[in-house]
Each structure stands twice: as structure tokens, then as C-alpha cells.
Amino acid sequence: MADVAEETAETLRSTPHSIIEKPHETPAAWEPNVLAFACHYCAFAAADLAGVMRLSYSPSVKIIRLPCTGKLDHIHVLRAFEQGVDGIFVAG
């Protein structure tokens, strides 16, 4: 593992600065587009309760129900980021 970390650090050091993407400035009204993966038995139930209690959160959060967060796959996370999701929330 240590070798991999060193290799990565070395790659970054040797890469010209021009091709590393600079961090974006966050526009004022920007809301992150967040996708939540929630376990049917707990976090999804908690999301329901948040509604019952009329707790407010950003409407840009959308929830995908899983039978268990153990079902979450790398590919789900990768696809979401690839599609431009800003953040992923796994709760279970």
C-alpha cells in the first residue's frame, strides 16, 4: 500500500501544474447535487421521519433505496460521480 501512495505522490509531483485541474470557485447560489443511498430499514425510515416531522433540507438531495447498504456497489458510486453528482451520502 505504501508503495502505491508513494507512486501516486511521485506522479503528482512530476505532472506539470498546467494539466492539474484547479479547484473551482463555488458560485454564490450553488447547491450541491447530492445522491443518498439509504438502507430500507433504517436510513430510509429516518428520511421518512424527517418528512413526518417537517424537517427541512435541500431539495437537491435525492434518495435511492437499497435493501441494505451492504448492497452498495463501487459502480453505483462511480457512475453517480461520472454523471456529475457532487456528493454521495451512504446511510444505513
Add this chain to the structure above:
Amino acid sequence: MSLLANSTKRGSVLIVGGGIGGMQAALDLAESGFLVHLVQRDPSLGGTMVMLDKTFPTGDCAMCMISPKMVEAGRHLNIKIHTLAQVAAVEGEEGDFTVRIKMAPRYVDPDKCTGCGDCEAKCPKKVPSEFEQQLGPRKAVFSLFPQAVPNTRAIDSKNCLCLTDPQKKRCRLCEKACKANAINYEDQGKEFDVHVGAIILSPGLDRYDARVRPELGLGRWPNVVSSIQFERILSASGPYKGVVQRPSDQKHPVKVAWIQCVGSRDNRNANPWCSSVCCMYATKQSIIAKEHDKHIEPTIFYMEMRTFGKDFDKYVERAKRDYGVRYQRAMVSAVREEPGTGNLVMRYAAEDGTLVNETFDMVVLSVGLQPHADALDFAKTFGIETTDYRFPRTTHFNPAKTTRQGVFVTGTYQGPKDIPDTVMQGSGVAGSVMALLSEARGTETTKKELPPERDVTGEAPRIGVFVCHCGTNISSTVEIDQVVEAVKKESGVAYVTNTIYACAQDNQDMIKQTIKDQKLNRVVIASCTPRTHEKLFQETIQEAGLNKYLFDLADIREQCSWCHKGQNEAATKKAIKIVKMAVAKSRLQEPLKSETVGVTPSCLVIGGGIAGMTSALAVADQGFPVYIVEKDAELGGLARNVYRVLDGSDVQEFLLSRIAAVHSHPNITVHTGTEVKNTDGFVGNFKTILTNGSEITHGAIILATGGVEYEPTEYLYKQSQQVITQRELEKKLFDGNLAPGPEESYVMIQCVGSREEPSQYCSRICCQDAIKNAIAIKERNPKAAVIILYRDLRTYGLREDFYKKARDLGVFFVRYDVDRKPVVEQAGGKVLVTTWDYMLDRELQFDADWLVLSTGLRPHPSTDAVGAMYKVTRNPDGYYLEAHVKLRPVDFPSEGLFVAGLGHAPKNLDETIAQSLAAAGRAGVILSHEKLAVSGIIAKHKRELCMSCLSCLRVCPFGSPYIAEDGKISHNEVKCMGCGICAGICPAKAFQVNNFRDDQILAMIDAAVESESGVIN
């Protein structure tokens, strides 16, 4: 099952009380072929447990656990729920009772009400909420709590502006708000009769009203609250939304005190019994409070820490070590408010007798449990006898049976107890009733008849989308028309419409008709949460001939409109996304077949002690063959060495009667001197080979492998003739008829081999044993001296009486600390016991003729091997680990396996009996089915993709992947619960979970980020 046409018994049961215990009994009975009438006084099921925030010792959320049970009970075809109801009269006898039920008017028609809550929003009348313990308001038209079942509002006639006005002309705002026309101010309630074969009483207990003791300040000082109020304060859905604050000024308290035994263990203006649960709930509350706010400094004032249950002592240790909870042994005499600050000054005597004044920001009174005010009338209605304390009269050997045949009790009503014991008794009483009414099983239940399923294979998706307004719940925030228009353009969508209430009967009919008219082959309903409504809608589409898995629910209420009030544009955009995500999934849905497997209706019981025999008899009485496998040459187990229980009942007589009953039972085969050699199979279909060569096929297994007593190595045991164990003393007293001499002295040491490393747990039985023997000595010779050296005297529940009796008889109790244990030496003909007395603050010495060691319990040495064979986990102390500490106390995660007795944890005989009946009840649920349905939502294994890396085998909690004969992984779908952990971990993606397939989830992800223009943003 056996449908005897000439049976005189009825196949239905009345259960009075819809708390967790009553619901458990109802579900077990309804699932095994009995019709249940569940009568509940409140407008909703739930009882006490729904008011709790978290539960000890796991910290699980109470509502999250009980809510699915309420939904299940509420939807069960064979459970008829009568809320706001009481029983007025009972006639008849065991097997055939006629019960008169009186229902108070609800003023809301449950057939019309959809539970949307529009009426409640408009109601102008606010009153203090009983559910929130007066800490928050509710309306006059109300739901007891948000997850209430049935989900129907009720009007409180004492507070409704309209019902309190004789002209009924005022207000009527709820009537105007209700689009379903469910409000009925003229409701008169009703009275009707039901006929049942047995009656189960589970009305629970009330809480002690601490205002009776004004010196403690409840109702006087605003920052003194009762423990149940503090539960609501802690609850995230409570009046303070989980923020720990003082009622007087909303300030965050730092120093918080709990006062134990308020209303318990006290004869003056209170109850003499121990309420069993307060030590644990106070510990839990202090931990949770600290988790909510790390600045809180909790102190618990107690007399004795009675944390006797499984893993309870470890919980207290954790509270001390990790949360800094201070446990102060002291009686608090008074609480008074410091003028101007709202702080509370407590006056108490420290253990050395000095009086201390200490100031706290907030005080919680740990109130005890007591029978309801009308307990005597209640008992009279059912014709059962009560004890002096107004509890129902039961016996030690049959804790569920009352003095009237066919009338049973369960839960805290029988005596104070915690949730797992309540659930256990619920299943246990169900097991007893199954045995009683076995011949009438299946005679009164109904089964839903469904039309044949339409074959949709090969059809292109034709999705119908129904977008619900939910009155104004959704439509006041989400623009329904925009959702309808946006979804119309989606590929595969054949039809979109809106509906006021998708769940109302008329709209259900409309949905069914539309499925037929539009030839829909998939349905998406955009309304509320699948957790409560999925099954309802699945049934709707089944009634229209569609496979129930061709359905998806888009939650645009709980997870959209209710959270984004006032943000209509953003909420509408989100609702469109949610519906599109559901449509994307729906396009890829396929009809799924629910497989069924046959059941061999017989049971294997491993262990022939009291637990095994009680389970075996209760299963055999239901009409199923039972095989008992006992390692020893004879039946009886540990109880062979026990002669009396605390109340004096004769254990040997009971044991012999059980052994005789087992041997003479036509359905029971006993294999003694035998063990299990090999086992194979799954729920409903096990195959077992015994060491004597017998081969048994059976549908369920009960592990009742029992325990052994700890054999001490300390305190000169085996070195001095005068050092014996309680069990050896018991034998002398009750078998040898020992008569203690007038000058004889007995010193007893408690917790020998318990509550310290390496066995950091309470053995639960030893305090009772010591007191039982001490009373026997004193009764035979009042002049004999008996001294009990103890750490905490744990005569919990109604056992407290015997502690008092022992004190009254002159038994001395001296507390010792684990850091300063008694020292024992042989001095001539006496055993010299030296101990520190914390009250006198000096050393004490006793010359004992007999030193009696109260030794603890250990799991039977075979527990590990049996556990490994059945792949059931053991806890660090070696006891079997049940499926869920709270709600599945006799189940294992693998279906068809159950646990009873000491193999699960140390417990008293009555508790072992209750648990054994519970195991029999749970087994009966399986054995009464000819076939078991396997859910359609399971993992499917593609062998051609599988590399047999064994990842799935390691992670599956249910043991469904297995190594087949060819050496490669196969998957037993019957054991699969559909969690998909295998699918998550499988590197080859050989596992896919039905309806949660990767392609479906990816399609949802894509739909979630796709912009309205179709461009991915």
C-alpha cells in the same frame, strides 16, 4: 391443518392490549392459522414502547423497531383491530367465549379516512399531548403519534370545539378540510359481540404518578421531569426534537440527576415491588443524553443497581467508563428549587451517613410501573383472580395462565419486565393458545383470493403513473400538473393521471380499471413511502392481474413535499426527478415468482431439561411430532438439583410431572444418551443424523442446550468441609430436611464467579437462591444466624417481597465491593469471614459454621459445538446470540432455528418456561404452514459468472451461499433474505438482487442527474 368439523373449539383469539407483547402474540397466532381480535384502548396500537426514544442495551430506536410490527399487524388479513375499545363482558368457557366489545366514538370514519392529516392542520384547538407527556401540544383532532396504526385520526370529544358545543354549529373546520368526507360528529360508537376460543390479556402497566411525593418536586419544580418525559425529551421526534433542554427556560442542562426507585420498593405512598426496568433505562437515558450533548454530567442516585439481564452489567460498566456516568449510592430525601435559577438542590445521605446538599440543573425521576387504576374491574370483567398488588394471579410454573381456564396473561401486566421478556411472553402465550386450540386451527382464518396473473413476457413496457395529491399534503407544495406533464414524455410511459388520494378505496378501483383499460404492464404510484403503502398497492395491481413486483412507489410526500414546504419550484423539480427515477427502474422490472417450499411438520429439540421438555410438550400439544435429543442418560437437566423456587413451589414434583408427560406423549420421541452427529437443510426441511444412528427429518429446531453451575475455586471451596454452594445447601435443606441448630451461623457470599472478569455478567438466579435458603433456615430456626454478603441484591420485580420477608425474619445483609472482597480463613471449627462494612465504615468479622457460596451460571460446555454446527453465533460469554436482542429474543438469524433456556442467558425457572413456550410458539408458526413462501426479493446467483472466491460465503449473515458437491458456490434461495451484501461484495457480479439489480440502480442514478432537457447536468 386438522379441520375437525365437529370441534367445539373456536379458531379465534381475543387479545386485549396492543402494545408490543399483545402484537407479538397476535402476529404469531394470525401467522399460524388463527383469527385474532385485537382490542386496544388507545386510538393506536403501540402501548408504552412507542413512547420510548432508544432501547437498552443496544441503543436501537424504539419506533424504528416497533413501527414495522404495527404496520404488519395493521395490514394482517387475520388480525381485526378494534381501537378506542374495551371489553364490557365475557361469557362462556375455554374454547368458546362470547365477548362484548364496546367501542368509543372516533368521529372519523376509518373506512374513508386516508390519514392525510389535513383536518389536524386546520383544527384550531390545541391541548397538551398525552403522548408527549404534556411537554408539547396536540390538536383536538389528532393522531396519537405520526406512525399511528390505524392511520386514522380521532376527535377528542372533550376538547373539540364542535362536540363541546351542544348546537354543533361552531368551528367544523376539520369537516371542511377533509376531502374524503370522513368526519362524522354524530358518531355514537358501537357495541358488538365476538366469539373466541381463548383470551389473552396484555393491557400492560401504568406508570407511578410521582406527584404523590411532593418532596421530589414533580409538578412543582418545572425542571424536575419523570423518566417517561425525559424519553420524549430525548426523542428526535419529541417536543424538543431531541435537544436536551430544561422545560423552564430551554437552557441546556449540565448537571443532570436521576433518582431511582421513585414509586418502587417503598411501602409508603408507593409500591413495594421493584419495577425491574428503571436501573437500565436510567443508564440508557444518561448515555443517550451524553451522546446528544457531551457537556452533560449525569449522576444516578440509586439504592441497588439491578442490571440483571443479558449484557446489562457490561452496559453499566460502559456508562461509567466511556460516558463518565456517576453512580451514587444514596437515598434522596428531598428536591427543592433554588430561587431564581431554576436549579435544583438535592439533599441526600451519603453512604457513610453524612448529609450532602448538591445542586443540579435538571432532575429526572425514574418512576416505576404499577397496574392501571381500573385493574380490579378489568380482572373482574374477565373473571380472573388477582394478587394483593392487583396483578393477575399466575403460578411460577405457568406464568401465562390465570385462574380462569382459557384466559391467559402476558407482558408487564403479569409483572414488571423489559421488552425482550415481554416479546418472549407474547410468543409464549401464543404457543400456549396454539396448543389449546390446535384442533380449530385454520377454521376461521381467511385467505385472499387473487385472479390469475397476466403473462407480460415479451411485452414492451406500458407504465401507468398515478400522481397523488394526498389531499393537499403533496399538492400544496408540488405542482402535480407539472409532474404529470413531465412524466408523460418518458419512454415506456403509456398513461399518466393524477388522483386526490391514491390509497382511498374508490381510487384503488380506478387504478385497477385503468390497468385493464390501458393494458398497463407496470405501475408507478407517486405518493407516500413504500414502508407503509407498498404492500397495499402491490395487492391492488395483483387484483388487476399483474405480478406484484411490476410496481414501484415514488415517495414524493415524506421525502419531498413535507421536507420542502414553501419551496414549490424546487420541490416540484425534485418530485419530477423522483418519479422519473421510479419510471427508469420500472422499465427494467420483470415479473418475479414467489417460490414456495414444503414443510416437514415436526420439530427437533436439543436438550431435555426444563426448557427442552416445556418446548417439546408445547409443540407436541399443537399436534406436531417432536424429537428430544438429550446428551445425558436421563431427562431433567440442571433442574434435577433444584428443589424449591422462591415462592416455595416444589421443583422436583414439577420436574417429575414434566418427565412423565414427555414420556407418555404420543407425539414425542426421546433419545437420551444421544447427541446430534450431523445436520443439514434449511427452514421447513432439516435432516439430522443422531449419534445413535437415527435419522430425523423436521421443519424446525429448538436449541435448549442449557447451562451448568460454576464450580468455585475461591473461598476455600473443596478445602473446607464447611464451605458449600447454595445448591448443596438447598439439597440439605429440602432433600435432607436439615434442621439448623440454634447457635448455628450461616454466611453467604453472593456473586461468586459472576460480575467480574472473566465472567462479567450477572447470573440472575443467585440472589433468589440465597434468599430462598436464608428464609428456609430462619423459618426452621429463627435463632440461627444468616448473614448475606452481597454486591447488589437483585430481587427484581415481584421477587422483592421475599427480600423484605428475609429482612423481617432477621437475615442480615452486608454489602461488599468487588475491590474489597470478603476474606475467608479456616479457624479451628469455624470459618472466619472478614468483610468491610460500608455503613459502619469499619471491618466486620463473622464466625461461620457454614459458608455458603452463591455460584453463578455458565453455558453448557456443548454450547460452542452445537452453535458451530448450526452456524449460530455465541456472545463473548459463550451464550447463544439471538437474532435481535429486543424483538426477536427466541429466534436466530437463520430461519427455523429457535433458542430456549439457559443456553441463551442465565434466567430463573419461570423465565425459562416462558421462553420455552415462546420457542414452541415461534416453531408452531412455521410448522403450521404446509408451504412457506420465499420472498421474490432475493439474490439470484449466476453460476456461469461465479469464480467461487467465497466472498459471499463469508459475508452472508444467513448462510445461504454454500459450497456444493462440485466444490463450487451454489446459492440456497430459501435462506436468502435479499439484503444483497453478496451482490455488493461479489467481484464477478454473479449475484444480482431481484428488483434492486445493478442495471436498475444505474438507471435510477442516470434519471436522478438527467436535466429536464434530456442533457446530463
